[in-house]
Amino acid sequence: MSSLCFPVSAKKYRELNDESRQLVAQRFAVLAEPMRLRLLQILFSGELSVNGLVKLTGGTQTNVSRHLHTLTAAHLLDRRKQGSQVFYRVADPTVRKLCELVCGSLEKQFSEQADAFRAD
Amino acid sequence: MSSLCFPVSAKKYRELNDESRQLVAQRFAVLAEPMRLRLLQILFSGELSVNGLVKLTGGTQTNVSRHLHTLTAAHLLDRRKQGSQVFYRVADPTVRKLCELVCGSLEKQFSEQADAFRAD
DNA sequence: TGTCTATATGCACATATGCGCATGTCCAAC
DNA sequence: GTTGGACATGCGCATATGTGCATATAGACA
Numbered sequence A, B: 001m002s003s004l005c006f007p008v009s010a011k012k013y014r015e016l017n018d019e020s021r022q023l024v025a026q027r028f029a030v031l032a033e034p035m036r037l038r039l040l041q042i043l044f045s046g047e048l049s050v051n052g053l054v055k056l057t058g059g060t061q062t063n064v065s066r067h068l069h070t071l072t073a074a075h076l077l078d079r080r081k082q083g084s085q086v087f088y089r090v091a092d093p094t095v096r097k098l099c100e101l102v103c104g105s106l107e108k109q110f111s112e113q114a115d116a117f118r119a120d
Numbered sequence C: 001t002g003t004c005t006a007t008a009t010g011c012a013c014a015t016a017t018g019c020g021c022a023t024g025t026c027c028a029a030c
Numbered sequence D: 001g002t003t004g005g006a007c008a009t010g011c012g013c014a015t016a017t018g019t020g021c022a023t024a025t026a027g028a029c030a
Helices: A018-031 A034-043 A050-057 A061-073 A094-119 B018-031 B034-043 B050-057 B061-073 B094-119
Strands: A077-082 A085-090 B077-082 B085-090
Touching: A018 A034, A018 A094, A018 B018, A018 B034, A018 B094, A034 A050, A034 A061, A034 A085, A034 A094, A034 B018, A050 A061, A050 A085, A061 A077, A061 A085, A094 B018, A094 B094, B018 B034, B018 B094, B034 B050, B034 B061, B034 B085, B034 B094, B050 B061, B050 B085, B061 B077, B061 B085
Parallel strands: none
Antiparallel strands: A077 A085, B077 B085
8 A cells, every 4th residue: 555655665755746745734734623623523423414513512503514514625524415404424534543643642742741840 | 542532442532622622733733834744754864954954845944944943843843953053853753654644545535536537 | 385494605804824035143163 | 253154033915714794505394
């Protein structure tokens, strides 16, 4: 399984071109929004309608809908219409891994800072 | 190894609070910038001075320096002064994993889209 | 057909952010 | 001490983006 930035050989990594780098940056940008992360977190437990997400998040219908659109356009969510309702669910399993990696990194970072204080 | 959003039990995930979510979003935001990704890519091969990075990227000294500051403030890079030069190196190994995950996801996404065209 | 609910979207506004120019700071070498 | 190189930063500007309000669209139900 190769990838745009996966190791090509043992130590050599293929470099992304400007266009690919732009796409990677856009993917990260989609995740760089607290409300979108909140929506993803909720949807990790299963699919839900827009109204359900509005109620759980406390956000406005406009805002929730727009963020869901952004996440769907990035292929991170799938859309399913049922009657007048629209159900969204996580389409890309890597999203959860990305969040876990960042959370783990932040936790480690803060732990080390706490240790540094104790060491003083 | 627990984490702010790691699985607490088999299927139950602990939810982040607003503050933690904000921090996760900020971490993603740091990565949501093509020039910063370019700098990280280069630094994956080893530490380098600001001037070295300016020459390799073709960016202005101002811009490179500012992005390096952003990455360092986020604890993704480490700074080492040697004389009048400053050398930067990757401090957080998860950054590489994050980029690889996104690249893999994008590659899969485009492959599936290509297949969909062929299927037609 | 008319009304109510669910969802999406055009518009305007406030804020955030990347960028270049000019300048400041720090260090080395003469 | 002075000069020059390496790096950082204040300022202003252009652009991008998140948000709410009002409205449009679409489907359910009487």
